[in-house]
Amino acid sequence: MPTTSRKRPRSYDPARTRAAVLAQSGHVREAVRGLTPEQLARPTRLGDWTVRDLVAHIGMALTAVHRALDRPAPPERTVQVTEWPFATAGKSAAIADFTRRLAADHPDLDAYLAGVDESLRALLDTHPGGRLLQTNAGALPLDDYVVTRAVELVVHTDDLNTAVPGLGVPLDRQALATATRLLADALALKAPGGATEVRVPPYAVVQCVEGPRHTRGTPPNVVETDPLTWLRLATGRLTWADAVKDAKVSASGERADLGGLLPILG
Missing domain, CATH: 3.30.1050.40 (Nonspecific Lipid-transfer Protein; Chain A)
Known part of the structure; x- marks a missing residue:
């Protein structure tokens, strides 16, 4: 992992970031609701994942917040949000296995995403943004972890649009801006x-x-x-x-x- 830059990390408005994540999640859910079995079985550019697997993974990316909040809060912050992209390497096999299990366990993807959305809203309303989470990148505040969820949502919405021609899932402007900025800052850190x-x-x-x-x-x-x-x-x-x-x-x-x-x- 690159060493932490001395430059002060970019700040993200927590309320706008949360709203962007929820808006992008809603766009995905609306699009998924209309997918046919044939479309759900289509291949994606993510190895052997189907569209159904991809949708399950999008839900998984959001429930990562749930799983992190279920764990005890770490004693102190250990990373900046800009370091998060570098921690995803080497996790692909475990992520793929988890994704396939989710896809198999949730045949009704609309109901699955609806439940994810409802529970995520409740968690974000309940927990303060400064609550520290232990993530695969290290310990960082909830508000920063929500920034990483915007990246996941935007990237995988683009995967979904690529896999299903004409689907046209909208990209929330704030979510797209957040994803763009975080990955640009990560390049500057690298x-x-x-x-x-x-x-x-x-x-x-x-x-x-x-x-x-x-x-x-x-x-x-x-x-x-x-x-x-x-x-x-x-x-x-x-x-x-x-x-x-x-x-x-x-x-x-x-x-x-x-x-x-x-x-x-x-």
């Missing part, structure tokens, strides 16, 4: 420096990569892309080479090749 400016308008601009730091004017090394392309790059859904070839990302300067730093979220 490759600290000021030689390269990464722009993901309208949500994020970060400095990263060792080398000469620019102080004024246009930086010599610039990477720019849109939020969805950035999320796909940061999560390994899209390779750097393909993004450049298809003109989905612009990169100028000798330190503007981010291929060796991606993906960020395993």
